[in-house]
Amino acid sequence: MKAMLILALETSTPRLSLALAQDLRILAHSESWPERRPAEILLPELQKLFHRARVRPRDLEGVAVGLGPGSFTGLRVGVSTAQGLAQSLRIPAAGLSSFQVAAAGSGADTVLVVADAHRDLLYAALYQRSSAGWEARLPESLLAPEDLRDRLPAGEVAVTGPAAEAFFSALPASARGGLKRLPATRCLPGAEVLARLAEPRLRAGGVRPEDLQPLYLRRTQAEEVRARGGEVKSSGGDRA
Numbered sequence: 001m002k003a004m005l006i007l008a009l010e011t012s013t014p015r016l017s018l019a020l021a022q023d024l025r026i027l028a029h030s031e032s033w034p035e036r037r038p039a040e041i042l043l044p045e046l047q048k049l050f051h052r053a054r055v056r057p058r059d060l061e062g063v064a065v066g067l068g069p070g071s072f073t074g075l076r077v078g079v080s081t082a083q084g085l086a087q088s089l090r091i092p093a094a095g096l097s098s099f100q101v102a103a104a105g106s107g108a109d110t111v112l113v114v115a116d117a118h119r120d121l122l123y124a125a126l127y128q129r130s131s132a133g134w135e136a137r138l139p140e141s142l143l144a145p146e147d148l149r150d151r152l153p154a155g156e157v158a159v160t161g162p163a164a165e166a167f168f169s170a171l172p173a174s175a176r177g178g179l180k181r182l183p184a185t186r187c188l189p190g191a192e193v194l195a196r197l198a199e200p201r202l203r204a205g206g207v208r209p210e211d212l213q214p215l216y217l218r219r220t221q222a223e224e225v226r227a228r229g230g231e232v233k234s235s236g237g238d239r240a
Contacts (some may be wrong), residue, residue, distance in 0.1 A: 005055060006062045006202060007046075007085065008195035011038055011078030012070025012098040012240075013115075013162050018045060019191035020053045024199060026192050028053035038077040046081075062091055062206060064198030066098035066189055068215040068240045069115060069123040069140055070162075075214035075240050083209040092206030094198040097215060099161065100134055101189035103127035104197055106182055108158030116163040117142055123217060124148050126157070142217045149175060156180055160187045216240045 003023040010017040016038065019029040028049050034041040050057060065082035068075045079095070086093035103111040103125075115123040122145055126138035138151055145167065156178040159168050168181040201207075217240060 004061045004199065004203060005059055006064060006195050006199060007060050008064045008191040008198065009042075009078045009082055010066040010098060010101065010189050010191045010194050011042070011074040012066045012068045013074070013188050014071070015188050016041065016045060016074075017189070017191040017194075018049050019195050020049055020055065021192070021195035021199070024196055026195070027055065029192055031190070038071075038074045042077055042081055057085070058089060060085065060089055060091055062094065062198070062202035064094045064096065064194050064202065065212060066101055066191075066194055067095040067213070068098050069117075069217050070098055070240055072214075072216070072240050075216075079212050079214050083212055086206075086209040086212075092202045093209050093212055094201040094206045095212045096194060096197055096201075097125070097140060098189040099123075099125040099140055100127060100136070101194045101197060102160050102187070103129075103134055105190055105193040106158050106160045106186055108160075108180075108182070110153070110156065111158045111160055112152065112179070113161040114148070114159065114163045114167045115161050116166065117218065120144065122148055122163060122167065124161075126152070140215060140217060145170065152177070152179070154178065158182050162188060214240055 005022045008019045017031050020027045063082045063085045065078050099113040102113045109129040111127045113125045117123045125140045128135045128137050158180050160182045164187045
């Protein structure tokens, strides 16, 4: 089987995670917590990544991107960059749930992924590892914390995701049951895992670049303000 050079971009959280992989081997990866806007930092970071791997953008044979849920701004930048590369290079593209990527990188078999959706709500998904991959026992959902607790299964469940520590700490000891909080280093979706998960899809032809769409579970703040007929003001805390 011919080796396939894949670029993976995971931009759903404040951590920017990038990876170049070939035949499931990571050639180069980058993880940073940029202070500037994602649109300003992504392309320079990609140039550094290609330089370290000693490959050129035109050598790419597939591009994968995390679709969220997560930061509206980060997702827009990541998805549009993946679309642009796939279109210009005429290569396959693949998009995966960032929560599935976080679950696959956890090392656990039953995984609850949580992120802060603000306004006392959580983004959450529950995944179960199987011989066929990862089964979503609870698909990506927007829930109140108390509603999420009622949906958790019995037995051991690993808690991961950007809001894992806050969610776990907010639970009374009597409500934690079989929940197991994972170390912070294993709580965010990473591009290395994304590249591995996306490789079979890319080999199968992937999707059209225009079919890549961020996984939005709620309207942006700007959309909500417009729906109420108000004036849109800039905010850096948008979540998908």
